[in-house]
Amino acid sequence: MRNSFTFCMAGPQGSGIDTSMRIFSQIVGSLGNEIFSFREYHSNIKGRHSYLIAVIDENKVNHLRFSIDILACLEEDSLATHLFHDDISYDGVLIYNKASKNILIKNIRTMESCLRERIIEKYEKVEDLFEIARKKRVQFVEIDFLKITSHIAKNLNIPLREAMISFNIIALAASLKYLNFDFDSLVNILKQRFGKNEKVFRMNYLAAEETYKYIDENYKNLERRFYLKKVEKKEKRILIDGNAAVAIGKIIGGISFQSYYPITPATDESVFIEANQNLDCVIEKDELIKRIEKGELSNNILNYARLENGYYKIKRGIVVHQSEDEISAIGSAIGAALTGARAATSTSSPGFSLMTEFLGWAGKNEIPVVITHYQRAGPSTGMPTKTEQGDLLFSCFASHGTFPRIVLASGDIEEAFFDAIKIFNLAEKYQMPAIHLLDKIIANSMQTLPYFDLSKVKIERGKILNEEDLKKIEKFKRFVITNDGISPRAFFGTKGAIHPLTGDENDEKGFITEDSYTRSTIMNKRMKKIETLLKEVNEEDKLKIHFNKNAKIAIISFGSTKGVIIDCIKKMNLEEKVKFIQIRLLQPYPVKDVEKALENVEMLIDVEMNYNGQLNLLNRMNCLKTADVVIYKINGRPIFLEELSYYLKKAIEKDFSVFEKDELLGFYKAELKNGV
């Protein structure tokens, strides 16, 4: 019996498998296990096959796997799809709905036709596909979903259709029962979750009870291949997804204005912020009184403040503006940033495309606006709910002309939380638009993590002039030439700070000019900030070197591939032989630091999730160093542990014969693929 396994629940979009998975993850996490789970869904509201997959272990998990140890399917589409793709493990377990067996593949209308046609070539009925699982000695646990729901319908006196809403709970209960999780604990959890709505609770309770009974009756001596272990964990832990982690990071980081136009997979972040927009903030009594006396704050604020031990607890609200499009989203964030608010907009690839003209305006006018960019699979609408890292070069170079910007990529959920704060600090200190580069994997995965260490959070706002500072200056020049390129900022609305901003080139005061001398000096001043930034930023915000710093083989990558790379190196025991260079700061590119990390490297392996190996190209452009091989994936799904270890092994052994053989994961010797 194993307690480390992959679990997958699959069913139609909108069937509640999300809820079931949350409950499942909660249970697994609360027993002290670590979990990493991911949501795959379609750009469709209801019906299409979707699934959640989770890797469970005693130790921290950072990756997903291709092969599923326990697969629970609600209906025929998901059952046929997963069996056909052969992604169930040897000696795995299949929990399925009895009614699915006899369905003809040609009648599965929710399935995409190209997949259906591929299956029909070999199989007629869903049950025919079982031979694939049998060959792998898979254990079958058949559940009569209809019998259970009929019972519920009769008991609650509701139509069968309505009772069928509980399919997700049946699948959950069957899985938990298989794992020998005790019924009373499950009931407690269901009560917590659904207790507020008596009818829903009743239905789910019955679904769980009947499923447990069904298994007891039909599988008297059930052989259990997997179980849930209780692991002792001392530290406080959380189970959190990337969208929420980023939202909470922004909140503690002081965001007070967020704009967005709905787009997968970014929207949930903005919705989360809005749902939590009223916050307590704690300010020293004297500080607040001082500001009121100076007239910076109105006396009215005391109506929303409570004095506790020398501190005021005040309600602060975050304005969340759902705009008419992404152009307007970034435009309003820029407007808010001008007043001194920490302002951000959150989007995904097509939305970012729309923002590019304003990005240049913000760069030219040195405005610290934050763009949280969750990449998804392009080009164009692409695969809206699938993942990719295809916008690296676009994020680095989008918009016309030349201006400084920050592109910071987080490798996992925890980094994303702290980076959501850091990106504001960088944007404000260096006065430039800052792109927090993420992707669908980070957005939609959930992971157990230690409770975030909030004592590590620091806010830096850069050089800001207030009314008193401005009194000491004869004439405020917004873009005054300085040695480090950073001109102190003053907010719109601050007395004595009046100045214009324009998209045209400007002089030190901000006025339009085409004077050749002024243009050069102002442009140089703006660009100078790049040098200053690279000098000042911590090394670990530029790049992180994992494992043996002196290793001769290096893997280079960025963003969400971090987890699978780290777990893969560990699994293959390559900690001594290989180092992993995770680039975090992609604009401005930390050339010196990367060059140093690449010194004495004899083999460079690039891993990323886009067709042309964009990080490799960026690195080649900046450091004149090309990867020896590029391992890439473009089918919209995350890189799985098995795939990466296979290709990594081949690469390290210099066995390039596998080149281009695999249709799901690509691999090439960098010099073989010209002109991408």
Place this chain on the structure above:
Amino acid sequence: MVYKKEDYIEDFNEGWCPGCGNFGIREACLRAFENLQLDPNKTVVVSGIGCSGKGALYYKVFVAHTLHGRTLPVAIGLKLANPELNVIVHSGDGDCYGIGVEHFVSTGRYNPDITLVVFDNSVYALTKGQASPTLKRGEKLKSLPAPNIKDAINPIGIALLSGYNYIAQGYAFNIEHLSNLIAGAIKHKGLSLVNVKQPCITYDDIHTKDFYQNALFYINNILILTKDLDKPIKVGIVKREFSNHKIGELVIIENEEQEKNCYVMEFKKANEAVILPKEKAEELLKKECARKIKEEDFYDEYIAFSIAKLMLNIPIIGKIYERKESKTYEERIAYNIESYFAYPPAKQIICDEEGNPTTDIRKILDSFIV
């Protein structure tokens, strides 16, 4: 401190053509600022791209000369983050009703307390006189290679439908009148539009100063029909000189020649706004078929629509519509965020002097504990 007009003026040359209508609009704005004693430190002019937009740098207030068509998004961000600011937008007719029209319409739904002044010269002036969205079909300006084959947009009608709640039209060279309209718009709580008719002296040889001098029609000369007429009245405004008629003149249409050379309107229904040559107006008034427009009529959407319809053809100037009670975007935000006005985004203290965050997120993060 008392602000004088000069206090709002910066030493900046925007390079407009001598005699451009823009000068009049700017003068009117300056007078409105002075009149309302706006604090320059609390005032922002947001402008777009075009001759209209560039001139904003002349104001000695905060200025954001943004992108082509994108004034309103920036203005919304400024206003929502700091509701204390007076936010005045300067946009061109191409800027606002062409490339930026999605923002023009959508902002109406939000109703922020912002004043939008549109410099409406029927052309894309800065790019040398192409047809703008307010140029009528069939017109061939000297800058156009062929007559315009697209219909004109009706900005006043769209503003009404979109939720703007102070709507007026002015004329660039009626500075005192325009200045009052703009001051009214700034004072109005909610989203306001002042569309300003303006001759482009360089590219437009149809809507010239002379044209406007004849054709301008003050709102208080409008009549409202009090009952349905038996026979519709056809009225034209001369677009091409013919017989003894000058451009811009109003005539009752009786023959084909007149019809051909005029913009033609037909009136028939009670409660509709009508515009008539003097004698005909007097005749209707005497017969009690019509009455003069009254102040209260500016709160009547139906009448405002009928005026908007007329404005496609006739440069009517004056306040057309005002609705006072509508809640602003900021007020609606305050439904959800009680402390919003006392502690708006721009003023929040997010960290102490050592950079420690002030926001307490423990309650939120605790909900993720396993």
